[in-house]
Amino acid sequence: MPIAVEELTVGLELEPVVKHMSLEKMSRPLMSGSNPIHFDPEFAKKAGLPAPIATGVMSSAYLCEMLAKAFGVEWIRGGFLDVKFIRPIYAGDTVTARGRITGTMETSTGLRVALDVWCETQRGEPVTVGTASVVWH
Amino acid sequence: MTEKKPMVFEDVPVGEEYEDEYVLTPELARDYAEGIDDLNPWYLEQSPFGSPVANPMLIVAQHARLFKTKYSTTGNVHTRHETQFLNPARIGKKIKLYGKLVDRYIRRGREYLVMECRSVDEDGVEICRDRRTIITHYAKRPA
Numbered sequence: 001m002p003i004a005v006e007e008l009t010v011g012l013e014l015e016p017v018v019k020h021m022s023l024e025k026m027s028r029p030l031m032s033g034s035n036p037i038h039f040d041p042e043f044a045k046k047a048g049l050p051a052p053i054a055t056g057v058m059s060s061a062y063l064c065e066m067l068a069k070a071f072g073v074e075w076i077r078g079g080f081l082d083v084k085f086i087r088p089i090y091a092g093d094t095v096t097a098r099g100r101i102t103g104t105m106e107t108s109t110g111l112r113v114a115l116d117v118w119c120e121t122q123r124g125e126p127v128t129v130g131t132a133s134v135v136w137h
Numbered sequence: 138m139t140e141k142k143p144m145v146f147e148d149v150p151v152g153e154e155y156e157d158e159y160v161l162t163p164e165l166a167r168d169y170a171e172g173i174d175d176l177n178p179w180y181l182e183q184s185p186f187g188s189p190v191a192n193p194m195l196i197v198a199q200h201a202r203l204f205k206t207k208y209s210t211t212g213n214v215h216t217r218h219e220t221q222f223l224n225p226a227r228i229g230k231k232i233k234l235y236g237k238l239v240d241r242y243i244r245r246g247r248e249y250l251v252m253e254c255r256s257v258d259e260d261g262v263e264i265c266r267d268r269r270t271i272i273t274h275y276a277k278r279p280a
Contacts, residue, residue, distance in 0.1 A: 019174055030165070031172045033201050037212055037275060047212060047275040056215040057201075061173040061194040068177070068193075073185050075222070076193055082219040 002072035005136055008113055014099040017066045023091040026054050049088060056085030059119040059128040062097035067117070070099070071134045083117065083130030094122040099132065110137040144208035146241070146248040146273050155203035155236040155252075161191055166228050169195040180228075190225035196232065196264050200254040203236035204271075216249070217270040223263050231259040239268075246277030 003012075023039065025031060032038035032055065037047055044052045060083055068075045089095055096119065103114040112135050119128040159165075163181070169192055170176050177192070184190045197220050204210050226232065233256070240251035250271050256264040 025172050025174070028168065028172045030168050030198075033205075033210075035211060035213060037214065043212075049275060053214075053275075055198075057194060057198045057218070058173060060197070060218065061175065061192065064192065064194045065173070065175045065177070068179075073225075076179075076186075076190065076225050077222065079193070079222045080220065081222075082217075084217045085215060 002074075003070050005111065008101060008104055008111065008136065010101055010103060012101045014066050014070045014115070017062050017069075017097040019062050019095050019097075021054050021058075021089055021091055021093045021095060023052065026052060026058070026091055031055060031058060051090045051092075053088040053090060054093075056083075056128065059083075059085065059089060059095060059097070062095060062119060063099070063117050063128070063132070066097045066099055067115075067132055067134070071113075071136070074134050074136055078135055080133045081117070081130065082132070083128050085128050087125055087127040089119075089121065089127050095119050095127065096121075102131075107135065110135045112136075141205070141207065141209040144204065144210050144213070144273055146250070149208070149238060149241065149250060151238050151241050153207075153238045155206050156234065157202045157206050158231055158233045159199065159202070160231050161226055161228055163189070163228055166191055166195065169198070184225070186225045186227070189228045191228060193222045193226075193265065196226050196256050197267055199232070199256070200234060200236065200252075200267055200269055203234055203252065203254060204250075212274045213271045214275050215269065215271050219268040221266045223265055226256070226258060226264045232264065233257050233259070243278070246280070248273040248278065
């Protein structure tokens, strides 16, 4: 169920989404784009990485899942997401997608909601960071 | 199949344009849903828009196809995307992708390429606009 409009207040944290990064999922052609840096340990090692890394957009997908749960159709037809992939996500990591409302503003088309969004691993490190916004019509 | 030339940073011109298309099949939607563990029925069975729609990030992820229309991109790493979702993408539609390289720079030894992309369905409905930044290789350039 999307959040009720009266609950959209600054500081509200969205319900997080937690995912386990398996090499099996990272290796799927649709996830990896057949790029060996995402599934081949030897290729990753030659690139200077200890293990294959997940595509950044997998973490964006987890943020998107969290935002679609919170904002429903408004997210699908008008969400904005700006994220940077600042650290690698390795096979075997557990990733948690989080979001916090940072501002709300009445506009001519509805209530615009701004958020900080990020993904972190079980090591407590942020790996994907950015902002999102959506207009609640 | 035509062999693509390897992507060489200096040889990718700013202003170069890319196009591709694919059909948003139920199989593609399910494969993506299973890959990211998000089996929301909106993406697989029925949505508030009527028929099922694609996970919005599936559409964004497909923009990675654009460089591949001209280059072998083994080893690229995505570093940022700025994405505006505009309309739901309905399963079964053909999706056309358009991209243009808008910037190219080296920072802290890494080669960055910035592409502006958009996805439009067969009826002309714009699904999303996306500005994506990649590095050509994770490893830094030799000093």
